[in-house]
Amino acid sequence: MTETKLFPPAGDKAALEAGDVLTPRFGPDGTIACVTVDADSGQVLMVAYMNAESLALTIETGEGWYWSRSRGELWHKGATSGNVQKVVELLTDCDQDALVLRVRVDGAGATCHTGQVSCFYRRAPLGQKAADGPVRLEHVGGERRFDPAEVYGHRH
């Protein structure tokens, strides 16, 4: 585990909101939500989670590192697929319980494990009432940038 000296304990509300020290508030599972966006287009690419170690590695290396909650392991995004994230800017929110990572994506330029540029490739229409039943999604993601079977084999 990387030392977490980098992140002092959170202060009071005023320090959290107006202070100039990064004191991320990791949740009960030790992670903080991170929104990763394309630095050029602004498109939201993914929402993932970082623990202290992955956040420290992201800051130190300038590449996107996360904590995979499903696999329970440190995750260097793009290590398998080549779609490594080069970080342009890291932002924290007012109460320091969420991060934004602005990145440029290497390789095929895809972030989603399905081969899509963004994980957010489906739109839910608005205006539907609760009694109307299921909401039908529309695919808005365009063409895949890679074939997951080729890149990941049978793991996905």
Added chain:
Amino acid sequence: MTETKLFPPAGDKAALEAGDVLTPRFGPDGTIACVTVDADSGQVLMVAYMNAESLALTIETGEGWYWSRSRGELWHKGATSGNVQKVVELLTDCDQDALVLRVRVDGAGATCHTGQVSCFYRRAPLGQKAADGPVRLEHVGGERRFDPAEVYGHRH
């Protein structure tokens, strides 16, 4: 509580990822993460959480509704400040455990309770090593759009 007939139980991995039915995977606390972005500039405005009721209200009314985890209550964003969110587009991610809301903000056009346009008004510089100690944040949010003391009184 609004009926949740709107959201059937999640199917298997294939249905979640490639299906055309919105089956949001609310977490153990009944909420799902939502990234709210400015529909025009793409700027990330906030990260908040929705329960089934607030998501149903967002879809039905086309305005941003959330579940305030800190206050434990349904939250019509902008009801007090006038900075109501008009939803342009709602997206779900591959495994349906995160949402993106593309909005236009009414009123002063500010989303953060501090008066900033976005909750993400501070940048953490990159390149620092874990042993180097605290990360100093830079303010990148510009001028406040409103004075929280005037808008919220002493509640914030």
